[in-house]
Amino acid sequence: MKLIIAEKPSVSKNIADALKIKARQDGYFEGNGYVVTWAFGHLLQLYDAKDYDNKMSTWKMENFPFIPNTFKYKVKGDPRNREKPDRGAQKQLKIIQSLMKRNDVDAIISACDYDREGQVIGDSIIYNLGTDKDVYRLLLNEWTPAEVIKGLENIKLNSELRPLQDAGVSRQWADWAIGINLTSVATLKYQKGKGKALNIGRVLLPTLKIIYDRDKEIENFVPEHYFKLQATFKTKDEQEYEGTYVEGKEEKFKNKETLEAIQQELLNKSAIIYDKQVQKKNEYPPYLFNLSNLQGYITSKYKGWTSDKVLKVAQTLYEKKFITYPRTASVALEESLVGKTAKVLETLSEDLPYKDEIKFVKSKRIFDNSKVESHSAIVPTYMKPKKLTIDEEQVYQAIKNRFIMQFMPVAEYEETRIATKIMNTDLKGLFISKGKVQLVEGWKKVEKVQSKDTILPLVQVNEHVDLVKHEITSHVTKPPKQHTERTLLRVMETCGKNYDGDGESEENLNAILSGFSIGTPATRAETIKKLKDVGYISMQNKNLLCTELGRKLVETFPIKDLFNLEFTGRLEKALSDIEKRTFSKKEFLQLIFDFTTKSVETIKNEKEITINEVATEHKTNEVMGKCPLCGHAVIEGQKGFGCSNWKNGCKFVIWKNDKFLATMKKKPTKTMVKALLKNGVAPVKGLTSKKGNKFDALLKYEKNADNAYFSWKMEFEK
DSSP, X not given: OEXXXXXXXXXXXXXXXXXXXXXXETTXXXXXXXXXXXXXXXXXXXXXXXXXXGGGGSOOGGGOSOOOSSOOEEEOEXXXXXXXXXXXXXXXXXXXXXXXXXXXXXXXXXXSOSSHXXXXXXXXXXXXXXXXXXXXXXXXXXXXXXXHHHHHTTOEEGGGGHHHHHHHHHHHHHHHHHHHHHHHHHHHHHEESSSSOOOOOTTHHHHHHHHXXXXXXXXXXXXXXEEEEEEEEEOXXXXXXXXXXXXXXXXXXXXXXXXXXXXXXXXXXXXXXXXXXXXXXXXXXXXXXXXXXXXXXXXXXXXXXXXXXXXXXXXXXHHTTSBOOSOOOOSSBOGGGHHHHHHHHHHHXXXXXXXXXOOOXXXXXXXXXXXXXXXXXXXXXXXXXXXXXXXXXXXXXXXXXXXXXXXXXXXXXXXXXXXXXXXXXXXXXXXEEEEEEEEEOGGGGTTTOOOOOBOOOOOOTTXXXXXXXXXXXXXXXXXXXXXXXXXXXXXXXXXXXXTTSOSOSHHHHHHHHTTOSSSXXXXXXXXXXXHHHTTSEEEETXXXXXXXXXXXXXXXXXXXXXXXXXXXXXXXXXXXXXXXXXXXXXXXXXXXXXXXXXXXXXXXXXXXXXXXXXXXXXXXXXXXXXXXXXXXXXXXXXXXXXXXXXXXXXXXXXXXXXXXXXXXXXXOOHHHHHHHHHHSOEXXXXXXXXXXXXXXEEEEEEEOSSSSOEEEEEEOOO
């Protein structure tokens, strides 16, 4: 009997289905020679500082730096009360431990995600619980039945994944050391009043600096005026076209007088076609998606999306077996996937109106081992979804379309460049006109990409044309644009290298695949979300801007290395090198601990400045109504509307992030809570169904008959 530990319940169900196991027990599946159990992501977390030493219970400057001799793990904290262990995690760990100890279990297989975090999740559980049995690793890129069976036939010894574990643990311990120490001393030094701490992080600060720098660029931007000379010409068959005056390579002129002098030369002159070039050009589809590109594409195309939301939806599609592993940096597929990809393409092409144009090719642009780091690009699996939510549909279609595009004909267009010369003048320049005509739509059909044609008249070299009119136009240079999540992800991914490009260059791909980046595909979305949550950046429409607090932090915090993209990139590269066995965990951690110790001393010796002053609020809690359990007042708290008698054990609460309401894109409001407590029912408008339709309903919040908890009930007005 083999015990498989998956990262999540949904994944364990996929494995059980693939193995045709029907019997489900409390916390695991069993049958056909396997026991399949699960974690809930991280079941264990690192000790807090106070767990090592009681003196760390309160923050005092003299207690820092604090770096434990050995890092220890405990059951993760309850999200509602971090001081207590999470009961669900505690229970599941006991179940896993009892399964590991079973006499009929002769081997343990970690089936957590095939990445740094997945390795740490599996290893922290298995080795903290302790076992003398053989431990193996199931390494999969998708959870379809065929891949699960194939993967189990090719399991590896977990010891072979030691470099991945070392990289994961190094990342975890490094972020703990920097985060705990520098957040504490920065808050003590630069914040007045009690409130949220001043968050300091290895990935957080350089990301903030990118947005700060762009804000400063815009602030310091000085617009420049420039002028262009544009003329309209007419051919012998009465067709008109426009051209712009270009001298050398210059078409933007700072001095209007220069162009006014040239204008005088144009009076009563005719012109001739001096040169004509026609080129046929190919347009290739954009590369397959990696996570950053997918996040950038979705957040810029649709309203209301964040990169964090894109990752969550992609993760759901992955767990539902519809797409491959989403947390990837690669934009190509491994060459070993050629046969499988051909079958997926055949399955997905069946119902498409342009299926006759789709042709499987083994192209280096699609299949290239040198462009794959750990995981191939995100592509659909052979399993076709029957029913998806609107959000899932948008992400799935983007991935499917990008996949199909690779096997459609290359788009072709014709580019024409006409140079018109004014006759009988000494002008050095020519009037340049450019035209473009789409010849073959090709892959653009997949997403109905519209190409604008600019059609020029049919003329030949040395043909005479009339100069109909000419004018000087005035223009102003524009400041750089604010960062959006799309552009920010690009900078983070390439560590600022070539981030104004389209991301398609070989240089960009090499920067991404070398591991020289800010954060990883898995953590970038989380970093952007955290910057918003801690108040360092804000969002206006799709633009990201530095807040006053964010600006003060960048300008005051003395550890400049933490804002430096190059420094952060080198640290991320070192973690990547640990995975490749070219750098050691010991050297990396020593580097981090030395950096942390020096940084703490630097902050201590800085002069006293207040970055953030937290005003103490003396607010009276508004009473929502009477508690249905004990009759005391129900008041609004930070996380929910709860009974004021909670200290004496009353458990009545309506959480602000209530999961049932969240499924319908709603949060409880004061009006709703007051109505529920007064009348037992609340009319709620604008709920959203799974299909995305809006509806109204009557909601009740009633106590369960068999326990102390409450459940929602929905009714509709007749």
